[in-house]
Amino acid sequence: MTLPADAATAPIVEMRGITISFPGVLALDNVDFFLRPGEVHSLMGENGAGKSTLIKALTGVYAIDSGSIDVTGTSQVFRGTSDAEAAGISTVYQEINLCTNLSVGENVMLGHEPRKGGRIDWKAVHRLAAEHLEGLGISIDTRSLLSNHSIAIQQLVAISRAMVLDAKVLVLDEPTSSLDRGEVEQLFTVIRDLRAKGAAIIFVSHFLDQVYEIADRITVLRNGKLVGEYLVKDLPRDQLVTKMIGRQLDDLEAISSTAARAIDRTDTPILKATGVGRRGVLEPVDVDVFDGEIVGIAGLLGSGRTELVRLLYGADRADSGNIEVAGTPAKMTSPRHAIDRRIAFSSEDRREEGIVADLTVAENILLGIQARKGLRKIRREKQDSVVSEYMAALDVRPADPDMVAGNLSGGNQQKVLIARWLATAPELLILDEPTRGIDVGTKADLQKKVAELSEQGLSVIFISSELEEVLRLAQRIVVMRDRKSIGGLDSRRFDLDGLIEFIANQGEGSAA
Amino acid sequence: MKHRLFWPVAALVTLILINTIARSQFASITVRDGRLYGALIDILRQSAPLMLVSLGMTIVIATRGIDLSVGAVMAVSGAVALTIIDGSSDPNNLGVVLLAVVVAIVVSLLLGVWNGFLVSLLGIQPIIATLVLMLAGRGVALLITEGFITTVNSTPFEFLSTGYLLLPFAFFIWVAAVVAVGLTERRTALGVLTEAVGINPEASRLAGVRSRGIIWSAYAASGALAGIAGIIYASNIKAADANAAGQFIELYAILAVVLGGTSLMGGKFTLAGTVVGVLIIQTLESTMLFLGVPPAESPVFFAAVVVVVVVIQSPRLHRFMRGITRSARSRGSAEPSEDAGVAI
Numbered sequence: 132m133t134l135p136a137d138a139a140t141a142p143i144v145e146m147r148g149i150t151i152s153f154p155g156v157l158a159l160d161n162v163d164f165f166l167r168p169g170e171v172h173s174l175m176g177e178n179g180a181g182k183s184t185l186i187k188a189l190t191g192v193y194a195i196d197s198g199s200i201d202v203t204g205t206s207q208v209f210r211g212t213s214d215a216e217a218a219g220i221s222t223v224y225q226e227i228n229l230c231t232n233l234s235v236g237e238n239v240m241l242g243h244e245p246r247k248g249g250r251i252d253w254k255a256v257h258r259l260a261a262e263h264l265e266g267l268g269i270s271i272d273t274r275s276l277l278s279n280h281s282i283a284i285q286q287l288v289a290i291s292r293a294m295v296l297d298a299k300v301l302v303l304d305e306p307t308s309s310l311d312r313g314e315v316e317q318l319f320t321v322i323r324d325l326r327a328k329g330a331a332i333i334f335v336s337h338f339l340d341q342v343y344e345i346a347d348r349i350t351v352l353r354n355g356k357l358v359g360e361y362l363v364k365d366l367p368r369d370q371l372v373t374k375m376i377g378r379q380l381d382d383l384e385a386i387s388s389t390a391a392r393a394i395d396r397t398d399t400p401i402l403k404a405t406g407v408g409r410r411g412v413l414e415p416v417d418v419d420v421f422d423g424e425i426v427g428i429a430g431l432l433g434s435g436r437t438e439l440v441r442l443l444y445g446a447d448r449a450d451s452g453n454i455e456v457a458g459t460p461a462k463m464t465s466p467r468h469a470i471d472r473r474i475a476f477s478s479e480d481r482r483e484e485g486i487v488a489d490l491t492v493a494e495n496i497l498l499g500i501q502a503r504k505g506l507r508k509i510r511r512e513k514q515d516s517v518v519s520e521y522m523a524a525l526d527v528r529p530a531d532p533d534m535v536a537g538n539l540s541g542g543n544q545q546k547v548l549i550a551r552w553l554a555t556a557p558e559l560l561i562l563d564e565p566t567r568g569i570d571v572g573t574k575a576d577l578q579k580k581v582a583e584l585s586e587q588g589l590s591v592i593f594i595s596s597e598l599e600e601v602l603r604l605a606q607r608i609v610v611m612r613d614r615k616s617i618g619g620l621d622s623r624r625f626d627l628d629g630l631i632e633f634i635a636n637q638g639e640g641s642a643a
Numbered sequence: 644m645k646h647r648l649f650w651p652v653a654a655l656v657t658l659i660l661i662n663t664i665a666r667s668q669f670a671s672i673t674v675r676d677g678r679l680y681g682a683l684i685d686i687l688r689q690s691a692p693l694m695l696v697s698l699g700m701t702i703v704i705a706t707r708g709i710d711l712s713v714g715a716v717m718a719v720s721g722a723v724a725l726t727i728i729d730g731s732s733d734p735n736n737l738g739v740v741l742l743a744v745v746v747a748i749v750v751s752l753l754l755g756v757w758n759g760f761l762v763s764l765l766g767i768q769p770i771i772a773t774l775v776l777m778l779a780g781r782g783v784a785l786l787i788t789e790g791f792i793t794t795v796n797s798t799p800f801e802f803l804s805t806g807y808l809l810l811p812f813a814f815f816i817w818v819a820a821v822v823a824v825g826l827t828e829r830r831t832a833l834g835v836l837t838e839a840v841g842i843n844p845e846a847s848r849l850a851g852v853r854s855r856g857i858i859w860s861a862y863a864a865s866g867a868l869a870g871i872a873g874i875i876y877a878s879n880i881k882a883a884d885a886n887a888a889g890q891f892i893e894l895y896a897i898l899a900v901v902l903g904g905t906s907l908m909g910g911k912f913t914l915a916g917t918v919v920g921v922l923i924i925q926t927l928e929s930t931m932l933f934l935g936v937p938p939a940e941s942p943v944f945f946a947a948v949v950v951v952v953v954v955i956q957s958p959r960l961h962r963f964m965r966g967i968t969r970s971a972r973s974r975g976s977a978e979p980s981e982d983a984g985v986a987i
Contacts, residue, residue, distance in 0.1 A: 446849055470851040484849055489842045489910045494835055502851040506831040551850065 140167045141204075143331045144189065144220075144300055149198035151184055158184040161198070162357045164350055166300060171322060171332045173346035173363075176375055177542075177570035180352040182335055186302055189333075190222045191215035203299070221298030223289040223306060229277055231285075236260035236273030239291050263291040267321045283314030287321060301325065302333045307341055308568055311431065319345050337568055339368060351375055376572035389582040390622050394424045394606050399458040401559050401590045402474070404443055407452035413438045414615035415451055418592075420559060425581065425591040427605030427622065429598055430634060435614035436594045437479055440561045443592075444476040445469045457558070470503060475552035479564035479594070481541065485548045488537030492527065492547055493518045495536045499551040521550035526576060542573035549580070560584070561592045566600060578604060598630050610634055647904050651919040654902075654952045658926045659683075662933055669933060678807045682929060688811035690925045691804070692717070692872040693895055694918065695817055698824050699755075699865030700896040701917045705841045706858045707909030708762060708769035713869040713896060715780025716751050717889030720873030722784040723747040724800075725793040725883035734797040743800070748870045754780070755866015759859035773862075777893070784885035794882040804879035813875055820868060825914050834912075837861065841909030899924055902952060923952065 144166040151159040159181045166172050174182045187193045189200065191209030200207045202218045209215045212222075229238045239260035244251045260273045267287055277285060286306055293301050303322075307315050322332060322345055336342055342349065342363075349366060351358040351374045358374050366374075400419040408415035413435050420426050428436045442449040445463035454461050456472040463469055469476065478484035487495055496518050501509060509517075518532045525546040527539075536547055545565055552560060562581065566574045581604060585591050595601050601608055602622050609619050610633055617637050625633065662669040662682075672681035696713045703710045727743035728734050754776060761772035806812035828834035839847045840854040847854050869889070877883050901907060902923055903916025927948055931941045954960060 444849075466849050467851050467853070476849060478846075478849060483843070484845050487839045487843045487846050487850075490835070490839060494839075498835075498839055498847070498850045498852070501832050501836065502847075502853070504832070505853075506833050506836075508830065508832045 143168045145201040147199050150196045158355050160355045166331045168331050169329045170347045171334050171345050172348045173334045173342045174350055176352035177572050181355040219299035221293030221296050222302040224304050231278035234274050235277050238277050238288055243295050263294050267291050283310050300331045304335045372571050394421055396421050403455040405453045407442050407449045409450050416616040420590045423585050423588045425585050425593055425605045427601035427608040428594045429601050429608050430611030434611040436611050473558040475557035476561040477548045481544050486536050486544045491533050492536050493532035495547050496550045499555045517554050525550050542569040559590045563594045650956045651903055655923050662930055686925045686929050687814045690921050691813035691817045691875045694921045695820055695868045695872040696892050697896040697899040697917050697921050699868035701900050701912050702861045703865045704900050705837050705912035706861045707841045710865045711773040711893045712776035714889030714892045715777050716754050716866055716869040717873030718781050718784035718885045720747040720751045720870040721877030721883040721888050722787040723750050724874050726787050728795050728797050729793050734795050737799045740799040751870020752867040755863040759862030763855045763858040781885050788883050792882050792884050800878050804875050838910050
């Protein structure tokens with residue numbers, strides 16, 4: 132492959148011809164990857180494109196089948212993460228692996244505590260930790276417990292830990308997925324600072340905006356193969372997306388007609404919640420959803436979106452309010468009550484509250500109907516037909532029903548969860564952040580699917596942090612802020628700026 | 644990919660081979676009076692109590708739990724059965740024995756229900772919840788026998804452990820139990836729902852699985868199975884010994900489950916693996932007798948073999964071995980470089 136013109140700087144990491152296969156899957160096929168000092172390099176691709184496999188090869192988690200890895204000109208064979216760390220490659224994982232029950236200082240210096248007379252010199256530990264943190268522009272009490280700090284601070288602590296290891300290469304895997312806007316800025320300031328000091332940084336994120344804001348160079352992977360390496364300034368977004376998914380993306384345009392669809396609101400609503408709340412969690416909220424309607428819930432993280440739908444579903448108990456399903460009062464004190472009334476809920480936390488990781492894809496899809504049915508096993512033929520029907524409908528990839536669900540990519544796990552619920556023939560589907568951490572192509576697929584289902588009469592409550600998505604899909608939007616509803620709006624009368632303005636300012640003086 | 648029972652079965656076969664090589668009559672089976680005799684047959688007979696307890700333990704472990712009370716339940720069960728038989732006018736009456744057995748099993752089932760209540764409804768950690776009964780159970784058993792070791796002579800009762808129908812009757816009991824539990828778990832959805840609850844309790848709850856009932860039933864089953872084990876134990880020694888019955892059996896049962904390949908983390912379980920695990924432990928016990936390992940040294944011998952079997956099955960060891968062969972391969976195909984193989 133040909134390198135871009137400015138490739139004069141000698142790469143600090145050279146990965147050539149990397150191939151890694153797992154049983155039945157060629158995860159990486161002869162991929163080259165070059166990382167230069169003083170650059171932020173973004174690795175892009177859909178779920179399952181091979182981004183994380185490549186990172187795991189570089190950080191010593193996976194052994195490579197063939198190919199070579201050179202770091203600062205020296206050929207390396209990584210037998211484990213400690214080999215990679217010794218070579219100067221440090222990773223901050225998506226799920227931060229720090230000890231939240233230790234102090235900030237202990238975390239920063241863990242394993243590298245300065246000693247005095249054979250014992251750990253705690254004063255020096257905290258002094259050094261504070262120095263490292265100040266190097267990143269944060270001054271916090273290093274003796275405070277890590278769990279008392281926000282995810283953003285924990286993220287920065289993880290980075291300063293990498294600095295202690297004197298990392299030349301810093302791998303950031305989805306570092307911003309649970310940060311708010313201000314926290315992202317803080318992180319980016321640190322990243323820019325490190326780049327200026329000559330560190331080579333790999334930045335993996337699903338947020339295109341952030342990639343374009345921070346990255347200098349982009350390597351695109353698709354289906355385990357290298358598509359190419361580009362300078363960010365030479366690669367417009369639409370071209371990037373096209374390269375990632377290998378097709379043009381007009382699909383999303385087609386969806387936007389959904390929001391404009393007229394909904395008949397004269398009938399009895401499928402769900403009518405009046406004053407549903409729980410002390411200390413959510414102030415009473417009214418919501419109603421009609422047949423075939425998509426109601427979006429917008430608001431920032433922590434605004435009460437998730438809390439609201441959990442109360443509607445009976446995942447948590449409401450201590451005030453009434454819920455009517457199709458006109459008859461419903462007692463929602465357990466998920467089973469909701470399921471009996473044909474309400475389905477897909478949680479925002481796929482891994483902890485959605486997928487049963489060690490079961491197969493088929494078992495996961497069948498779990499919903501099997502749980503409804505009780506102990507009588509679903510007949511084999513029926514199992515097969517349900518599984519193949521919904522796997523095809525949602526295009527779960529790979530199309531292997533016997534694959535362990537935990538091995539699927541996030542987007543496909545989400546599809547499996549939606550398949551599980553659709554198989555139960557729900558009348559109302561609650562989707563909490565169904566597109567979080569999912570690549571562009573799958574996102575479009577999921578949105579299209581939701582639009583399609585609603586046209587067939589399914590009612591949907593749709594939560595997303597991405598307001599464009601909510602505006603595109605929902606006919607009405609309930610806006611939440613500070614654990615209460617600050618208003619319901621007709622999405623046809625709002626554009627993105629209008630909605631942001633509403634979230635930011637509405638209700639300050641004019642709370643309804 | 645190797646079958647997941649490969650290593651447990653390999654360990655069992657190796658044990659039997661070693662025994663046979665050491666003394667060839669280990670594997671010999673003779674027929675006398677229409678009955679099969681031999682060291683292997685003895686293993687099948689003696690496995691019964693541990694087998695029954697381990698079956699229940701497998702299901703409980705699959706739900707992410709543990710049942711420490713099984714030994715104590717065995718003691719209570721034996722005490723109940725023998726007290727009923729001892730108190731009757733005719734200990735040899737089949738009806739009396741049947742009544743004793745049924746009452747003992749029902750009592751054990753109730754003890755299991757109690758454990759399940761503590762765990763599933765009150766949300767007490769399984770290890771603590773069952774520890775209560777583990778400590779209190781033997782006291783209850785002593786209360787029932789009024790502090791004595793109740794002994795009886797009852798031919799129908801003794802038949803349970805020492806009787807023969809070509810093969811030992813106790814063998815048929817545990818085979819029946821394995822088949823019954825296996826059918827209940829795998830022919831119905833109970834097995835997969837149990838695994839779902841064990842793997843991810845919250846996801847299962849949100850998917851509408853009645854996890855409370857499933858966990859509860861696991862402890863109830865464990866109690867009932869321990870009850871049957873207690874009856875067979877009491878039948879074998881013709882006595883209800885509240886202190887010795889099922890002593891440490893909870894630990895051996897946990898070991899059998901793990902040897903069989905079910906993870907203590909809960910979730911996926913294998914009953915066939917547990918059967919093999921129990922047979923490994925029982926064969927090992929016989930081996931020590933057979934090879935004449937002095938009683939004082941037998942725990943060391945036992946521990947050594949268990950360590951070997953567990954290490955062979957360790958997934959980390961397998962990954963490590965794969966890593967070595969894989970990096971050797973990639974080193975071979977990479978361009979020759981002086982320090983390519985040097986670990987840093």
